């Protein structure tokens with residue numbers, strides 16, 4: 001087999017790996033580059049192969065940095081099957097439709113600013129629709145035989161539906177970790193990689209040089225709740241619509257159950273969060289909540305359906321919690337909540353996930369007192385707290401455990417991480433197993449197994 005990395009190299013976005021097997025060429029993931037302008041520019045670069053010649057695409061999970069370029073692949077002629085788990089397909093419907101509408105508004109903004117260099121959106125809702133029709137749903141742990149190859153998705157424990165991919169041709173087999181979860185995720189079960197022999201493993205290394213903090217998340221949230229109850233103030237949490245919002249709902253639900261004195265109204269203010277939560281409820285049992293508990297947890301907050309309703313809530317007396325998207329405060333309703341509430345020093349803004357460079361969320365976390373979002377000025381007097389405990393990615397020890405599950409002669413390729421992180425992780429792995437062949441993947445370079 002030959003593998004070539006066309007994304008998620010020296011960065012954590014834009015996952016896209018070409019696999020040439022004895023029976024044709026396949027693609028694993030086809031994600032958007034996200035982040036700074038020079039990152040997003042890469043979404044318009046020509047593909048490094050002919051999309052029409054791919055036999056199929058395997059999609060490890062729905063996150064847009066793994067799935068978000070699929071509609072462009074389809075608009076450029078790919079017409080084969082896209083294999084993914086059922087939950088991934090359903091989440092993709094929401095995420096890709098949202099991505100197409102973001103593409104539309106970003107293109108409009110660009111064209112208004114650069115009338116002489118006007119351009120078309122990366123893709124449209126029609127492209128998304130065509131893409132969704134190509135999905136073929138798979139269940140976990142089932143061998144699927146195509147012409148000359150066999151593949152299997154195993155649970156990766158990262159978010160709902162997320163899978164690792166085992167791919168075998170007539171000669172070799174390779175495991176893609178996909179985004180790989182942790183053993184102690186709030187919602188997901190620990191990953192369960194395949195127990196077969198493999199020749200190579202492609203591992204994500206987002207947290208390859210770090211260990212997650214192990215202090216008690218609920219204790220941190222309890223302290224924050226006590227503070228907003230005493231001050232009658234508001235806790236605003238910008239949160240990712242997939243996984244993070246549901247994990248927060250679950251944590252608060254459990255805290256309120258254990259200690260009813262801490263119960264305060266919890267508002268979910270984002271149409272995306274509401275849609276994604278409905279899918280989590282539908283797939284209860286695929287993660288730590290069974291149907292009965294999922295129903296209880298996801299029906300505990302109040303979902304604010306209409307924008308007007310969400311604006312009115314800003315005038316309501318605290319204590320209360322508002323969880324809203326987007327997670328990095330780049331848009332969505334969280335902007336108006338912060339505009340109304342961030343200038344009160346009694347309120348608390350809780351940052352609940354990774355904040356990309358140059359995003360408003362990163363600026364808030366860094367303590368800037370005035371942040372501009374889409375031309376709107378937001379004054380920040382509220383207290384800023386950071387909860388870095390909820391990552392959906394495994395840390396160094398989770399990833400090393402995965403690699404060491406297989407013998408030392410298995411080749412290791414590291415991707416999906418900053419260069420420095422992956423180099424450190426490689427060093428760490430080779431200290432533990434000096435004989436292991438570990439490669440930090442390079443962009444557009446082809447590796448033969």
Ligand SMILES: [Zn+2]
Nearest residue numbers: 061063158179
């Ligand atoms: Zn992911």
